[in-house]
Amino acid sequence: MREPGDVRRRRILAVVLSRGAVRVSDLAAELEVSVVTVRRDVEQLARAGRLQRRHGFARSIVPVEQPQASSGAEGGAVGLIVPERHQYLFEVVHGARTTLEAAGLRIVLHIAPPVGGAERPIVERALAEDVRGLLISPRWRSVAAEEADYAWLVDVPVPVVIVERRPRLGSVLHATDSVCSDHWYGVHLAIDHLVSLGHRRIILAARDDSPTARAIRAAFAEITAARPGIEDATVVLSSPSATAEPDTVDTLPPLASLVRDRRATAAILHGDTDALMLTQHLSEGGIRVPRDFSVIAYDDTVAGLGTTPLTAIAPPKAEVGRVAAELLLQRLDGQHGQPRRVQLLPELKIRESTQKL
Missing domain, CATH: 3.40.50.2300 (Response regulator)
Structure with missing residues (x-):
């Protein structure tokens, strides 16, 4: 899925703020877009006063302050x-x-x-x-x-x-x-919200290639097992690349088919990009969000930017x-x-x- 321009520009700004100055060509390589696209984004951010553009570089407008040392933590x-x-x-x-x-x-x-x-x-x-x-x-x-x-x-x-x-x-x-x-608490918030809306058959479509992903999967299993009102709790991978060994995953079943097979009414999707793509697949399968099916994204980096802005768990x-x-x-x-x-x-x-x- 192509990243929205405003999200890409926020990423550019975050990188420039963290490093002070970055080559436009390096930004293009890291964001996996063309130099022309990054140059256009940098020019737009410069016109808005968010950064400076200088001879192939994007530079932060925030100076690195060097105050007088007042404790042993300062300097270096x-x-x-x-x-x-x-x-x-x-x-x-x-x-x-x-x-x-x-x-x-x-x-x-x-x-x-x-x-x-x-x-x-x-x-x-x-x-x-x-x-x-x-x-x-x-x-x-x-x-x-x-x-x-x-x-x-x-x-x-x-x-x-x-x-x-x-x-x-x-x-x-x-x-x-x-x-x-506290990802256990994040999953708890998601499940509690869905249960309060009457959902009892819930899918977790999650990654399995990071400590965060593994924490989310473990919390989902624990919390749903302890909620007697939940009739079905199914865990699947959110995409073929969402595992530590992606080459071992062939083709995942379409989410719309799984929803119908499990008679699920809601899902928690990790992370945001996979959530937006899976929501699109639901729509293509004739399942409308939220009329037919409720969705919560886990991460909240770009969850609010979809055609249907996604309810999300936002870690701090x-x-x-x-x-x-x-x-x-x-x-x-x-x-x-x-x-x-x-x-x-x-x-x-x-x-x-x-x-x-």
Whole structure:
């Protein structure tokens, strides 16, 4: 599905704000669009006063402040490591950047490519550049990939906060600082909303290639099993590419057929792009949203931009970044204390895709 222009421009602005200056050609490669498209977007943002366009670069209009140091946390650089093409985390990056730069720290953003083990060499390079601390959101497409990173992450010699990831209970990273959305609560909000509208047969069409996806699937199974009023709860992949090993998935059954087979009346769809596409497939199959079927998207990055704006669960992405940055600042300021595992609550945004049976 082609990304809407206003969403693409928000992504461009987020990248420019996080890095200070970016080549137009690099933006085009990262967003997987033409240079001409990005140049046009950059010109539009420049005319609106959101950024500056200079000789093939897009530059932030927000200066990096360097206030006089008032505590041990100020001065130097912090490494921020996020997966490539992970739209969900752009708001997290912005929240962290704003907080750290206000404290006089420079952000060094590293984008991890979509290959296993990509984060470790990036961390090693960041440490060689004398970063004072790290905020890291590993891709962790599978449980095995996650656990393979535990041993070296726990030995990183600077303060580390794991962002929007929840290390396994009892693992060596259990006592590492982390800040994450409470995805159990997000799924609870979605199910509670659907049940309040009279829905008892619910589908979860979800990814299975990230810690967030696995948390959503586990929460759905637990919550629906504990609600006696729910007659059927079915879990399917949201797309053939939504698994850690996409080559093992052949063809998924059309969602409209599954809805009819299960006699479902509602679905929770993760994430937003898959949700918009699946809603379109429902319409093509003769199932109208919300008249025939209610839909809740999980992520709320572009859920409100569909032909039918989707009701969505919105994790507190910017707040996760801000709180993670504040926690890292405390560690850099010598406030050691006990490690903290912080969870922040998502919210339900009701739009036009859900209605009472």
